[in-house]
Amino acid sequence: MKESRLMLVQYATAVLAVALVSVHLLMQGVVTPYATAILFGNILSIYRSGLYAVFLESLLVVVLVHGFNGVRIILHEWNQSTSWSNWVDIVTVVAIVASVGYGTRTVILAIFGGGA
Amino acid sequence: MTEVKLVIQRFNPMVDIEPRLVQYIVPKREGMTVLDALLYARDYVDHSIALRFSCRQASCGSCGMKINGRPRLACYTQVDELAGGEVVAQPMDNFAIVKDLVVDLESFFTKHRELMPFIVRSDPGELEQPAAEFLTTPKELERFLQYTYCIKCGLCTSSCPTVATDSKFPGPQALAQAYRYTVDERDEGGERRLAALDTTHGIWRCHFAGSCSFVCPKGVDPALGIQLLRRHVLTGKPPRGKGEGAQVWKPAGRPGAQAD
Numbered sequence: 001m002k003e004s005r006l007m008l009v010q011y012a013t014a015v016l017a018v019a020l021v022s023v024h025l026l027m028q029g030v031v032t033p034y035a036t037a038i039l040f041g042n043i044l045s046i047y048r049s050g051l052y053a054v055f056l057e058s059l060l061v062v063v064l065v066h067g068f069n070g071v072r073i074i075l076h077e078w079n080q081s082t083s084w085s086n087w088v089d090i091v092t093v094v095a096i097v098a099s100v101g102y103g104t105r106t107v108i109l110a111i112f113g114g115g116a
Numbered sequence: 117m118t119e120v121k122l123v124i125q126r127f128n129p130m131v132d133i134e135p136r137l138v139q140y141i142v143p144k145r146e147g148m149t150v151l152d153a154l155l156y157a158r159d160y161v162d163h164s165i166a167l168r169f170s171c172r173q174a175s176c177g178s179c180g181m182k183i184n185g186r187p188r189l190a191c192y193t194q195v196d197e198l199a200g201g202e203v204v205a206q207p208m209d210n211f212a213i214v215k216d217l218v219v220d221l222e223s224f225f226t227k228h229r230e231l232m233p234f235i236v237r238s239d240p241g242e243l244e245q246p247a248a249e250f251l252t253t254p255k256e257l258e259r260f261l262q263y264t265y266c267i268k269c270g271l272c273t274s275s276c277p278t279v280a281t282d283s284k285f286p287g288p289q290a291l292a293q294a295y296r297y298t299v300d301e302r303d304e305g306g307e308r309r310l311a312a313l314d315t316t317h318g319i320w321r322c323h324f325a326g327s328c329s330f331v332c333p334k335g336v337d338p339a340l341g342i343q344l345l346r347r348h349v350l351t352g353k354p355p356r357g358k359g360e361g362a363q364v365w366k367p368a369g370r371p372g373a374q375a376d
Contacts, residue, residue, distance in 0.1 A: 078281075
């Protein structure tokens with residue numbers, strides 16, 4: 001993928017992350033008091049409301065893509081050899097996929113399991 | 117007679133292990149530039165001082181160096197404008213030292229050439245057998261005029277923090293020139309030029325520190341050019357206004373004549 005496309009993704013995820021995290025903090029600290037928001041049963045009910053589960057999954061993807069792409073840029077500037085650049089790109093993709101996969105697993109387990 | 121305390125960084129990579137600062141005392145005169153002081157030291161105190169210079173009027177860009185910690189042209193810096201009464205001359209950062217104040221500009225000009233700093237036309241026949249002039253309008257000229265003032269002194273590149281850490285980054289001078297030619301109405305090589313700079317170590321690695329624009333002795337704003345070029349790459353659209361008034365390739369080169 002062209003670097004300009006990756007940077008476009010970086011800028012878009014930055015804006016989205018600010019918006020999504022703001023809504024998340026609003027929901028967890030203002031609309032629902034923080035002490036109530038972190039109760040186990042309350043968290044499970046949040047995951048099991050479809051819209052909020054999609055919201056949390058979006059937050060997960062946006063923040064991880066932005067974060068790992070940012071680390072990729074830093075690592076590219078740190079060393080300029082071609083082999084290093086190739087490895088950085090591969091590891092970044094693997095890290096994003098693995099992290100999103102693990103986070104999604106948590107969301108799915110909370111929706112269908114969770115013990116409550 | 118008043119004197120100038122001139123401190124020069126001396127280093128010959130063929131002989132020395134590390135650079136050292138050597139102090140010279142030269143007589144001061146009214147209107148004396150740092151280049152004047154350096155040449156006096158070289159001519160009358162120590163013939164082995166190596167420095168590069170030519171025009172003495174900020175046109176050739178040869179005498180770029182770090183003076184009192186800031187990249188400047190030696191011929192364009194008056195001794196009196198420097199605070200502290202001491203002049204410390206060092207080679208530009210981000211370049212390998214050839215000797216003393218002379219640096220190796222090979223990579224600088226290589227990167228400049230890689231971004232095609234010239235008008236590219238799709239029909240080579242136009243250039244080989246020109247039948248008319250390539251005209252532009254004052255309105256078109258305004259968009260890139262400041263970038264034509266670049267004298268390729270390398271001061272912007274020496275002040276760039278990204279060049280200091282990323283050896284493949286083209287640098288502010290090359291990117292600003294890429295902008296200058298990409299927005300030129302007569303140019304048709306934008307796609308090739310943008311493909312060359314839209315890479316992992318290309319235009320996106322600029323951190324917009326702005327030090328390039330701060331040190332430019334000709335008033336060029338490379339940081340602005342880089343940001344405008346980024347917008348062009350991202351949107352895929354020509355820069356604002358391009359093609360809205362230029363009259364290109366006029367028969368016989370007469371303004372106002374009908375285009376082919």
